[in-house]
Amino acid sequence: MEKSIRIERKALTEFCAKVFECAGIDWEDALLSSTVLVEADARGIPSHGVARMIRYIRGIETGVIIPNAKETILRETPTSLAVDANAGMGFPVSRRTMETVIEKAENCGMAWGVVRNSNHFGIAGYYAMMALPHDMIGICMTNTAALGVPTFGRTVMCGTNPIAFAAPAGKERPFVLDMATTTVPRGKLEVYDRLNKPLPDGWAVDATGHPASDARQVLDDMMNRRGGGLLPLGGFGELFSGHKGYGLSMMVDIMCGMLSNGKTSPDVYDFPEAGGIVHHSFGAFKLSAFLEPAKFKSDMDELIRKLKETPRAEGCERVFVAGEKEFEAEDFNNLHGIPVDQKCHDNLDKLAEKYSIQRVAVL
């Protein structure tokens, strides 16, 4: 892998916020959006980080994202909230909805919110983790454009539809699961295409519905809607339980597209390089509605330690707990700077030029 360029976290966040502001987003929402993007890079998930700035700016320019669209509340109860984002940026509406969900859970023990007509909101884990300081379990899901085929199908119907689940611990790091419900994301196919490597059976199918090995072909066919697509978690057919990943993906779609009175993945279209209208779901469970939070957190510590200390398979170095790799990446990157690759850095420079603002300084 090429050497990463590193940028100081605060400088990168402020630069990206400035770019959003120049594109017409109010400063507060601009800063919030860049904060979520940089958090992805910090946590070692560059696919959802500032490399997407170009895409969001294009989204604003093409009208897919409406800057400063004010969300409207469609329905509300003491425990629930249904919001229409009115095609605004995904980050601010998501953050505000999760804040309201946490407030409602504080009062009622638990709460759930759905958002329709939103845009890409970055990493789902960000919003789930918002619950942690409140001694709550946080959940976040989103639907996406259809990129996955249902079990025994050959055209895309399912989103990569991620689920994020965060639970607080005491002295250990929190448990943070943040996973797409396809076996791999589309980006993994792009990596194999660049390396000219055949795809492992179980990642994708071709236009006939057979397991695909040619990454380039799958990507072309998907782009042109000729058939083929990613396989759900569990892979091809039922032998490795691909139908479970397919079911989880539909579950996420029901909790997002369906419950928000919006659209489900088969009807969510990704505009090339600009994003598309998606739907989210946010939940919070207050620990004290069930037990003493201190007991929960010390039990979590014990479970996490047990998992870390479990005997390792021959030839394997570590057993991880969900979120652990990301927290370690974040510690490292906070210290040494947020890594961005050359292409991403070039794009940030182009954005600086476009809006006549100062380039972001490299460490």
Next chain:
Amino acid sequence: MEKSIRIERKALTEFCAKVFECAGIDWEDALLSSTVLVEADARGIPSHGVARMIRYIRGIETGVIIPNAKETILRETPTSLAVDANAGMGFPVSRRTMETVIEKAENCGMAWGVVRNSNHFGIAGYYAMMALPHDMIGICMTNTAALGVPTFGRTVMCGTNPIAFAAPAGKERPFVLDMATTTVPRGKLEVYDRLNKPLPDGWAVDATGHPASDARQVLDDMMNRRGGGLLPLGGFGELFSGHKGYGLSMMVDIMCGMLSNGKTSPDVYDFPEAGGIVHHSFGAFKLSAFLEPAKFKSDMDELIRKLKETPRAEGCERVFVAGEKEFEAEDFNNLHGIPVDQKCHDNLDKLAEKYSIQRVAVL
């Protein structure tokens, strides 16, 4: 496969209830327990059906299950409930908890309940589906004894920890996902052992943590806690995202063992042939808290039809929707009788003899 013996549904339910009553369970709880067991057989899930009668009776005899133990409420709010089952039968406490959760969701929009110190409760889908007639989404999870290894591990730490999720439709059947978070259940290894077939890579690991092909060896090693076990959904290592199945399994454990102030899978032991103390989680979301239920249900119909009509992979006959196979099995079995295999039938006869009650009539 050998020809199944078929028994009329009502007769089978009443026979099993009678057996439970003879074993010391009050009639109402006995009937409720047998109803859930027969439902599993009816839906084509015999691993969780009346074949387990012997196991429950042994559970009662060995003191693992305490007949007619009355559950106690540990904590309660308008939206939440934490129950101690006090080692009673799993079915009645689960049904009563889900009933309370539905009642609370009717009042508050959503609700969640947890149960600790319970016993095996049959199919998780049964309780999730209880929400459907109330125009609610239902969720149910349970932890189990540890049978699965974490990613990169070689000893069991994770339960098969199923997730069930049920969402109502209008004219179509409801969407009912009911899935273990391991790639396959232990029973699948037993089938391969009987057939002397090598296990596919991705189902289980041996005592060293390498993918296992010898089903007998894995079962023996698991039984004697020498290492090895089932792989999480996604299989071995991270290539097919086994870490996601591992994460889902821990999520279920946090929502069950942890949130109920009970034990998580690493500390849940299965007493041979008698079961073990497990922990459950139940949730309900009232559709009308988010949108018009009629709109949700007609949208569900449309989504389900789209999935059914999606182009099929070459050589594949049907694309299914979660729960569809089970509803079709139930229709058939309601008409033709509930199938039980010879061994299960022999065991039912032995139970009739044991308690000097009339054998159940075969169709």
